[in-house]
Amino acid sequence: MQLFYCPDINPDQIYTLGKEESQHLVKVLRQKEGDKVHLTDGLGNLFEAEILEANPKSCIIKVVNTQEEYHKRDYYLHVAIAPTKNIARIEWFLEKATEMGIDEITPIICQHSERENTKHERLEKIIISAMKQSLKAYMPKLNTPTPLLEVIRNSSETKKLIGYCVGENRNQIKDIYKPKESVLIVIGPEGDFSEKEVEEALKNNFQTITLGKERLRTETAGIYVVNIIHSINQ
Amino acid sequence: MQLFYCPDINPDQIYTLGKEESQHLVKVLRQKEGDKVHLTDGLGNLFEAEILEANPKSCIIKVVNTQEEYHKRDYYLHVAIAPTKNIARIEWFLEKATEMGIDEITPIICQHSERENTKHERLEKIIISAMKQSLKAYMPKLNTPTPLLEVIRNSSETKKLIGYCVGENRNQIKDIYKPKESVLIVIGPEGDFSEKEVEEALKNNFQTITLGKERLRTETAGIYVVNIIHSINQ
Numbered sequence: 001m002q003l004f005y006c007p008d009i010n011p012d013q014i015y016t017l018g019k020e021e022s023q024h025l026v027k028v029l030r031q032k033e034g035d036k037v038h039l040t041d042g043l044g045n046l047f048e049a050e051i052l053e054a055n056p057k058s059c060i061i062k063v064v065n066t067q068e069e070y071h072k073r074d075y076y077l078h079v080a081i082a083p084t085k086n087i088a089r090i091e092w093f094l095e096k097a098t099e100m101g102i103d104e105i106t107p108i109i110c111q112h113s114e115r116e117n118t119k120h121e122r123l124e125k126i127i128i129s130a131m132k133q134s135l136k137a138y139m140p141k142l143n144t145p146t147p148l149l150e151v152i153r154n155s156s157e158t159k160k161l162i163g164y165c166v167g168e169n170r171n172q173i174k175d176i177y178k179p180k181e182s183v184l185i186v187i188g189p190e191g192d193f194s195e196k197e198v199e200e201a202l203k204n205n206f207q208t209i210t211l212g213k214e215r216l217r218t219e220t221a222g223i224y225v226v227n228i229i230h231s232i233n234q
Numbered sequence: 235m236q237l238f239y240c241p242d243i244n245p246d247q248i249y250t251l252g253k254e255e256s257q258h259l260v261k262v263l264r265q266k267e268g269d270k271v272h273l274t275d276g277l278g279n280l281f282e283a284e285i286l287e288a289n290p291k292s293c294i295i296k297v298v299n300t301q302e303e304y305h306k307r308d309y310y311l312h313v314a315i316a317p318t319k320n321i322a323r324i325e326w327f328l329e330k331a332t333e334m335g336i337d338e339i340t341p342i343i344c345q346h347s348e349r350e351n352t353k354h355e356r357l358e359k360i361i362i363s364a365m366k367q368s369l370k371a372y373m374p375k376l377n378t379p380t381p382l383l384e385v386i387r388n389s390s391e392t393k394k395l396i397g398y399c400v401g402e403n404r405n406q407i408k409d410i411y412k413p414k415e416s417v418l419i420v421i422g423p424e425g426d427f428s429e430k431e432v433e434e435a436l437k438n439n440f441q442t443i444t445l446g447k448e449r450l451r452t453e454t455a456g457i458y459v460v461n462i463i464h465s466i467n468q
Contacts, residue, residue, distance in 0.1 A: 071447065071448075092326070096454055096457075099450060099451060099454055100446075100454065100458070101446075101447075101448050133451075134448060134449050134450070134451075135449055172465075172468055173465075174468075210468075212334075212468055213305065213335075213468075214305075214334055214335050214368060214464075215368050215369055216334065217333065217367075217368075220330055220333055220334065223330075223461070224334070224461050227457070227458050227461035227462065227465075228461065228465050230446055230448075231406075231407075231408060231461075231462050234406055234408075234444075234447075
């Protein structure tokens with residue numbers, strides 16, 4: 001199955017695919033009039049459509065079947081993570097997290113940040129590509145880089161966790177997170193969070209978590225927490 | 235801390251670093267006579283050594299302290315995985331798995347394999363680099379590509395698991411794996427295992443496992459199981 005992303009599709013009307021998608025569908029996949037194609041709006045809808053006109057520049061289709069809330073999760077997973085110096089590493093996180101399943105990603109700006117800017121459009125493209133490849137109908141929300149303290153103070157998730165490398169009283173995710181809880185997990189830069197940042201998080205009802213005995217890179221830590229939350233919810 | 239890999243080091247004798255390591259240590263890190271440096275033999279020993287002669291071509295050192303069984307795990311994790319068509323993806327798996335902690339990796343040749351050959355030396359370099367970066371004293375064992383049936387028939391781990399996308403009676407890792415058990419987990423190619431391969435695995439005391447609700451790429455599935463095993467053992 002190949003999935004196309006059409007955020008502006010209206011299932012009640014005929015729809016014309018963009019140039020790139022039309023070309024891919026007609027030239028590369030060699031689909032013809034009457035063939036079926038799958039599309040999503042990234043909002044949870046999986047559409048099955050029929051090709052009315054296999055034009056390689058503007059392919060016309062009509063939705064014939066809609067699956068709403070396709071593979072909807074009953075928990076909300078939000079990861080706020082410090083962009084890495086080598087941006088390829090955080091791009092890799094976006095790809096893998098989308099594939100594994102994530103609802104929201106916030107790049108954060110911390111005291112020890114190695115990088116504060118990201119190319120939003122480029123990152124969004126990576127998410128879209130991963131969403132299509134892994135057949136998701138929900139597109140993860142990607143926020144623009146936000147100061148950590150703002151994220152900490154404005155978060156509304158039920159469970160709020162912050163990964164921290166120092167201290168004795170850190171929790172394991174599996175001991176404090178319960179299935180179906182909405183959760184925000186904050187992952188810091190290579191230089192870790194500052195003490196002040198952790199204090200501020202604790203004041204705002206965050207709990208510190210350990211990410212295991214190994215020294216993980218930022219993006220690896222991000223993937224680790226995504227896996228653990230899914231595993232607990234399985 | 236920077237870690238050097240010296241498989242042939244003998245802590246009772248003075249040791250001369252290779253050309254590349256010497257250059258890195260003396261030219262890049264600007265270490266001088268009397269400075270301390272960390273090395274591992276990949277067999278569990280973490281050595282602290284003193285620089286006797288900061289020669290940028292052949293730096294001479296002497297071990298002054300040895301930590302044996304550095305960060306030794308009390309469980310054994312072996313992942314047998316089908317190399318991906320795009321080899322970069324399996325290289326990424328090797329890097330991340332080493333960073334997260336793994337004892338043995340076997341590339342497997344299956345009925346639906348997309349690739350049967352790998353460049354052993356190149357893959358080993360990736361493992362060494364990840365081991366140094368993440369400060370591990372144990373180097374994961376990398377086997378050469380092996381037919382799946384051979385892996386299945388010769389495995390000696392306590393728990394034997396095979397990831398499979400079909401069927402109703404598949405287990406979740408967390409329900410059947412107990413902490414400290416040695417475990418072999420077999421991950422198939424994009425086209426999944428054949429029915430015959432799964433039958434053969436079941437005959438040899440393997441249990442089928444599900445890797446969650448999401449459609450994961452081979453290398454992502456590999457990382458997923460590594461994370462779950464570590465989480466259960468934490």
